[in-house]
Amino acid sequence: xxxxxxxxxxxxYNEEKNVDELxxxxxxxxxxxxxxxxIVIADDGSSDNTQEKLLEIRKDDKNxxxxxxxxxxxxxxxxxxxxxxxxxxxxVLMDSDLQDAPEFIPEMLTKLDSGFDAxxxxxxxxxxxxxxxxxxxxxxxxxxxxxxxxxxxxxxxFSVMRRPVVKVLSxxxxxxRFIAGLRSWVGFRQIGILYEKQARFAGKQTQTFGKLINxxxxxxxxxxxxxxxxxxxxxxxxxxxxFFVILNVLYQ
Numbered sequence: 001x002x003x004x005x006x007x008x009x010x011x012x013y014n015e016e017k018n019v020d021e022l023x024x025x026x027x028x029x030x031x032x033x034x035x036x037x038x039i040v041i042a043d044d045g046s047s048d049n050t051q052e053k054l055l056e057i058r059k060d061d062k063n064x065x066x067x068x069x070x071x072x073x074x075x076x077x078x079x080x081x082x083x084x085x086x087x088x089x090x091x092v093l094m095d096s097d098l099q100d101a102p103e104f105i106p107e108m109l110t111k112l113d114s115g116f117d118a119x120x121x122x123x124x125x126x127x128x129x130x131x132x133x134x135x136x137x138x139x140x141x142x143x144x145x146x147x148x149x150x151x152x153x154x155x156x157x158f159s160v161m162r163r164p165v166v167k168v169l170s171x172x173x174x175x176x177r178f179i180a181g182l183r184s185w186v187g188f189r190q191i192g193i194l195y196e197k198q199a200r201f202a203g204k205q206t207q208t209f210g211k212l213i214n215x216x217x218x219x220x221x222x223x224x225x226x227x228x229x230x231x232x233x234x235x236x237x238x239x240x241x242x243f244f245v246i247l248n249v250l251y252q
Contacts, residue, residue: 005035007088008105010096011078012054013044018097019053025102027061033106040065041096042082045072076177079157083179084170091166093159093179099198100158108160111193118165118183121158122192155180155192164188 008026012019023039030037043051043066051068058064067081083093090112094100100121108119157179161169168186169179184190 003036004038004088006030006033006037006090006092007040007086008037008092008094009040009042009079009082009086010094011042011044011075011082012046012050012096013072013075013078014046014048014050015096016046016049016053019050019057022096022098022102023057023061023064025098029102029105033109038063038065038086038088040067040082040085042067042069042078042085044069044074044078076179079179080177083166086166089163091161091163093157093161095157101198104158104195105160108193111191112160112162115189116191117188118159118161118190120155120180120183120190120192121195121197122155123158123195123197155184156197158195159183162188 008030010022015022019041026039039061041054041064043054051066054064054066058066065085067085069078069081073081079093083091090109092105092108094102104121108121111119159180161183165183165186165188169182172182172186174182
């Protein structure tokens with residue numbers, strides 16, 4: 001295989017209104033960089049015409065890899081699948097709804113070349129509904145307080161990584177994954193740069209509030225021992241209480 005300079009990994013779920021614009025803007029940025037490239041897209045069980053649109057785009061650009069997942073597994077597993085199938089020396093991981101603007105990639109690559117192994121977009125300002133913004137902010141503050149490892153605040157999917165970082169992430173076997181946390185946990189020289197997350201280009205938000213809650217719980221239980229310790233203590237207190245109740249019943 002020929003060496004590939006840049007891999008772009010993303011996942012789509014019912015994004016038929018976004019994929020054409022996503023590819024157009026990505027291609028414009030890639031052409032300006034003059035790098036060999038691949039675009040790896042995991043279709044997370046879409047039920048609309050997303051896959052058909054991707055196949056149409058691929059007819060004109062064989063540098064696109066399409067992974068068709070057997071069902072909807074969720075954002076983090078789908079992004080993991082895309083990441084695992086990249087081969088580039090540098091890898092961009094991003095969302096597909098264009099809240100992660102492709103035009104910001106060159107700035108992250110420039111920062112990467114100044115001596116870092118991973119550069120993450122840090123976005124304290126988001127164009128999300130108020131409830132989503134409140135949940136996101138509360139989640140990061142809670143995780144920062146409870147996690148046994150210090151995790152960066154307001155850092156999500158959008159990032160640029162060198163191959164060694166991607167290799168370590170791909171070798172990790174966690175099933176319930178929180179990629180932003182795992183990326184930080186593996187170490188290497190990492191830095192965040194401020195970026196204002198954009199509004200969704202088209203279509204409805206596919207990350208429902210319920211899915212965000214589940215992802216938040218996965219992250220919390222993965223990076224903090226406190227919930228497990230609380231569950232253990234609670235179980236012990238219930239067991240001790242039950243023992244004394246039984247003693248009292250036998251006495252009566």
